[in-house]
Amino acid sequence: MRGPSTPLRGALLGLLLERPGHGGDLANRLAARLGETWRVDTNDVYRLLEQLEKTGLALSRDEPKRGNHRRTHLVYHPTEETSEALTLWMETLLPREPVRLGLQAKLSVARQEDAPRLLIALRAYERECLVLAQLVAPNDGEARSWAALCMECTRDAVYAQLQTEVDWATRTRRRINEFLERDQ
C-alpha cells in the first residue's frame, strides 16, 4: 500500500508488538510517539488496523472494557507475522519525498536490533538528499529582475531544506552510533 498513511501502518506494527491495544489506544500512543508535528487521524488508524488484520499482520478479539465489563471492544494483537513485517518495513527504502516521514515513523517504534537497518536507511536518505541538491540549477549571482531574484530565493529554500535533512540524518546516525558504542 502506498500513500501518506503508509508510515503509520509500519509504526502500528511496532506498537502492536510492544503491547496489544484497541483502536483509540493505538491512535493515542501513535500520536504521543510521533509528536506534535504529525497529525494522526483516528479514522485512519482504524482503517489501517482493519487492513493489517486482513493481511494477517494483526488479530482482533472482542474483549471486555476496563472498568465496564459488560461492554466489549475490539483489541488488536500481533500475529506470528508481525515481527517479520516490522523488520521488512525497517529495511525498505522509500522514494524521495515521503522518506523523512517514513524514517521518523520507523525511529518512533524501532527496536534496538533495528539499529543497523536504521543506519542504512539514514545513509540512503542522506545520499538521496545529495542527489536532489545536485539536480538544482545553480544561482549565478546575477539576478537582474524580480522574477530572477524569486527564482534564486526558491533555490535557496530547496538547499536550506536539503541541508537540514542531511544534518538531521547525520545527527541521528551519530546518536545511534554513540549509543551502540556505549552499550557495547
Added chain:
Amino acid sequence: MTPLLSFLNVSKRCADGGREILVLDRACLDIDAGVSVGVYGARRSGKSTLLRLAAGIALPDSGTVSFDGADMAQMSAAARSRLLRSAIAFMSADDWRANAGESVVDHVATALGSEGLTMREARHRALRVLDQVGVGAAGAQETASSLSLTERTKVMLARALAREPRLLVLDEPAQMPNLSDRDRFYALLRSATRERGMALLVASEEMAALQGLGVLMSISDGELCSTEERGTVVQMPGRRRAGAERPGW
C-alpha cells in the same frame, strides 16, 4: 584510466586530550581530471582533514592517497611541496597573507616564483589571470592588504589559478558577507575550472555554496557519503524468507 586524485580506505586520527579521535574513516574517493566535487560538512566533520590529505599537506595514518597514480606517502616532503606549488593548488580563506605595501599584481606574481619566469613575465601572467577572475588593471595596482573580503577571495583564486594546477583544492573559500558576491564567486570558480579542464575539490559548511558542482558529497564524523554510491547500499541481508515479497510501504 588512472584517476587524477584517488583515496583508498584513507583514515586519519588526531589526539584529543588523552584519547585519539578518528577524523577520517576509511574514505574512498576518485576524482578524474576536469571533475568538480563539492564536500558539504559541519565544523569538525573531517572535511578540512580530507582536503589537506588531498593536497598532500598531511599524510594518512592508513590507506593510500594517490595523485596521478603516485602514492603521496612514498614521496619526499620536498616532492610533495613541489607538487603543491605546481600541479596542486590549495586555497583556504584563513591562508591570506599579503606583505605590507604589496600590490595585488605582485601578490599574485610572487606565487609564480618557482616557475622560472622573470618578474616581468610573472606580472604579465598575473594580470591576465586577475582579469579572468574579474579584477581589472586598476584593481591589480591596489594594495593587497587593503582589499575587501570579496576582492581578497578573487585575488586568492587568481593566485591559485596562476600556476595552472591540475587539481584545485579549496577549503571554505568564499566567506563573503554578500550572497550575490558568493554566488558570483562560485560561478566564476565553476567556469574557470571548466575552461582549464582542471579538477576541483571544494568544501563548505553551506550546501548552497556547492551548487552546480558535478558531484556532491557530505562528510560527518569523518565518514564520507557520496551520490556516486547510489544503489550500492540498498538492503540488509536478513531474516527475510526466500521469495518473500517486500511490502510496498
